[in-house]
Amino acid sequence: MAEDNRNKPLYMISVAAELTGMHPQTLRVYESKGLVNPQRSGGNTRLYSRADIERLELINQLTDEGINLAGVVRILDMKERAEERERENEKLRARVRQLEDELHEYKMQKKITALAPRDGSVNPEQVMRKLLGAGTDL
Amino acid sequence: MAEDNRNKPLYMISVAAELTGMHPQTLRVYESKGLVNPQRSGGNTRLYSRADIERLELINQLTDEGINLAGVVRILDMKERAEERERENEKLRARVRQLEDELHEYKMQKKITALAPRDGSVNPEQVMRKLLGAGTDL
């Protein structure tokens, strides 16, 4: 997966510090405050992933705006839940689209049935399929 | 509306200060930082609404948790957008329910049509209405 890469433990603390322009000790403090959770090697060495680095960069942005760490914790939390809701929202939108399409099809079938003779010589679903196959816009 | 009440400009600064346990000057500072926006009387006197008071109480909570004002601004902002998304979410859920109901009805009509004789002696919609009127569970 591509996700796999983003969470792969890669950089030890000195590298992570360089990448983010932060002091190594600062990174340790951030961890103790629950702002980042790098993985650990067998010998207990912190290993930061790409995702961790990006999180640190976001923290940097927020603190640069004058927000203190207590605020950053809360904001990151809210952000995650906001993204969840957004995903849920997207799912619902897709479901609505799907249902609308289905419904549209049923309505067209009904119209065709209403127009067709009552002797059973016309199969509405067949007509539908033909029309859709021909790219007819319903 | 009930909303009307929540936004009605009611309390001048000394009263708002008592209600929230804050110093009047603090309230002025908060306004200058964009944390609250009380209305003004003709003579430019601040008038706080119920909603304003509640907002102040929320601010109090957040600062008590150690979040500074810059963070509070951001959090209140996010909270509003989160509530918007939540409302949208609710709307979408309602729409899904409505569409599912409609679709269900169409599907039942189709079933009835399939079971009915082809001589036009049965009107599917009439059958539906009768069944629904009798409280039949489709």
Add this chain to the structure above:
DNA sequence: GAAACGGGAGATTATCCACTCTCATTTTTA
């Protein structure tokens, strides 16, 4: 019209917080 209250700007101050430094120990790397 006088007293009480509100508005605005700026100064003051105590507190606190984020970051860095130190140190002793352990782990990694060459």
Add this chain to the structure above:
DNA sequence: TAAAAATGAGAGTGGATAATCTCCCGTTTC
């Protein structure tokens, strides 16, 4: 295995921030 780097705990510091105070002027109310 020796050098370089990481860990964790704790202390210290510089800077900023939030809250309050002061002062003067305008407004409201009786």
